[in-house]
Amino acid sequence: xxxxMTVNGQTRTGEVEGRTLLSSFLRENLGLTGTHxxxxxxxxxxxxxxxDGKDVKACTMFAAECEGAEVATIEGQSAPDGTLxxxxxxxxxxxxxxxxxxxxxxxxxxxxxxxxNPTPTEAEVREYLEGNICRCTGYHNIVRAILAASxxxxxxxxxx
Amino acid sequence: MYNFDIETPSTxxxxxxxxKQEDAQPLGGGQTLIPTMKQRLAMPSALVSxxxxxxxxxxCEDDDGRLCIGGSTTHAEVAAGxxxxxxxxxxxxxxxxxxxxxxxxxxxxxxxxxxxACYPAAVLASGATVTTDRREIAADDYFQGMFTxxxxxxxxxxxxxxxxxxxxxxxxxxxxxxxxxxxxxFVAKFADGVRVAVTGASEEGVFRWSEAEAALTSxxxxxxxxxxxxxxxxxxxxxxxxxxxRAHIVKVMTxxxxxxx
Numbered sequence: 001x002x003x004x005m006t007v008n009g010q011t012r013t014g015e016v017e018g019r020t021l022l023s024s025f026l027r028e029n030l031g032l033t034g035t036h037x038x039x040x041x042x043x044x045x046x047x048x049x050x051x052d053g054k055d056v057k058a059c060t061m062f063a064a065e066c067e068g069a070e071v072a073t074i075e076g077q078s079a080p081d082g083t084l085x086x087x088x089x090x091x092x093x094x095x096x097x098x099x100x101x102x103x104x105x106x107x108x109x110x111x112x113x114x115x116x117n118p119t120p121t122e123a124e125v126r127e128y129l130e131g132n133i134c135r136c137t138g139y140h141n142i143v144r145a146i147l148a149a150s151x152x153x154x155x156x157x158x159x160x
Numbered sequence: 161m162y163n164f165d166i167e168t169p170s171t172x173x174x175x176x177x178x179x180k181q182e183d184a185q186p187l188g189g190g191q192t193l194i195p196t197m198k199q200r201l202a203m204p205s206a207l208v209s210x211x212x213x214x215x216x217x218x219x220c221e222d223d224d225g226r227l228c229i230g231g232s233t234t235h236a237e238v239a240a241g242x243x244x245x246x247x248x249x250x251x252x253x254x255x256x257x258x259x260x261x262x263x264x265x266x267x268x269x270x271x272x273x274x275x276x277a278c279y280p281a282a283v284l285a286s287g288a289t290v291t292t293d294r295r296e297i298a299a300d301d302y303f304q305g306m307f308t309x310x311x312x313x314x315x316x317x318x319x320x321x322x323x324x325x326x327x328x329x330x331x332x333x334x335x336x337x338x339x340x341x342x343x344x345x346f347v348a349k350f351a352d353g354v355r356v357a358v359t360g361a362s363e364e365g366v367f368r369w370s371e372a373e374a375a376l377t378s379x380x381x382x383x384x385x386x387x388x389x390x391x392x393x394x395x396x397x398x399x400x401x402x403x404x405x406r407a408h409i410v411k412v413m414t415x416x417x418x419x420x421x
Binding site for chain 1: 161163164165166168190194195198206207209211212256257258259260262263339
């Protein structure tokens with residue numbers, strides 16, 4: 001069947017099967033491999049994208065369910081000239097990544113958090129990241145990066 | 161994943177018609193069903209997605225003051241929109257993680273009746289009514305054991321109607337990896353009595369703890385539970401906790417729920 005959705009502002013159409021996951025459609029049909037598939041069981045959050053403004057796990061919904069949807073992925077986060085957005089920049093500044101595999105999901109989850117709660121507490125950041133796993137266990141710097149991206153001072157003791 | 165057909169009807173009527181085909185199964189938010197299908201523990205030949213049915217989405221109040229939640233309403237929408245029933249909103253806000261709450265639905269949770277899911281405790285403790293495409297089912301008749309409900313083949317949970325108690329609270333002792341309830345207790349105090357529903361603990365799925373209900377109806381305080389004890393027989397025993405451990409935690413969580421209500 002044919003499915004059409006808006007991905008990072010562009011209309012994209014593709015041929016899918018019933019079983020085609022949104023993550024597969026993004027990666028294989030559209031070549032947007034920034035959305036990572038870690039566990040494929042909706043535990044790890046590496047595949048988090050936004051669908052109609054909500055953060056969801058792209059490995060746990062079907063492409064066919066996204067007909068007409070607005071989808072945002074990590075590829076659409078930086079400016080067209082490659083300038084990082086403030087969350088991405090903060091991840092760089094605060095060394096919020098080690099191997100980088102979980103980073104797309106972390107950034108997309110952070111974007112969803114900061115949209116609804118522009119100045120979260122450290123505890124709120126940690127709670128919101130409940131569904132995102134970093135197997136380098138680099139959580140402290142991720143939390144610091146998100147606090148910095150929110151424009152708040154990152155306390156010296158934060159995440160220690 | 162093996163292949164199957166997927167349909168995306170926009171009305172309950174069309175969904176019910178689509179579910180008449182052999183081996184068709186309704187798909188709510190898919191946060192349980194899709195991982196289950198990846199493991200081939202479920203292998204429907206067709207899925208009928210309920211997410212595009214607007215009439216099954218949203219929260220309103222009926223003439224009896226009940227909070228009516230459409231079957232396709234997500235956990236995040238209940239957490240944000242069920243302010244009239246704060247204990248229910250709080251429960252919804254603790255399910256899974258934020259991305260799961262943006263997809264998972266109340267209808268899906270109630271239809272699946274996972275023995276460790278949170279919603280069944282709220283539905284049973286509230287004495288809610290489960291509305292389907294063909295009838296209304298009282299909570300006491302609806303839950304029939306682990307993963308088992310009164311639903312017939314192809315029947316869809318279109319709405320759940322919650323009477324709003326005077327006081328209520330849900331206390332969940334989380335299994336820290338899955339965030340499912342190792343034990344979850346929902347206590348609801350109505351003018352005519354207290355209802356206590358327990359999830360996560362029993363091999364029979366969600367159940368009412370009637371001794372606690374009687375004690376709390378005559379004295380709504382944590383102290384009223386002091387002399388009670390629950391047997392570990394029939395409780396789930398696994399690597400996370402023995403049956404006796406779960407039975408003990410039920411009492412602890414019930415006390416905490418009473419104190420928080």
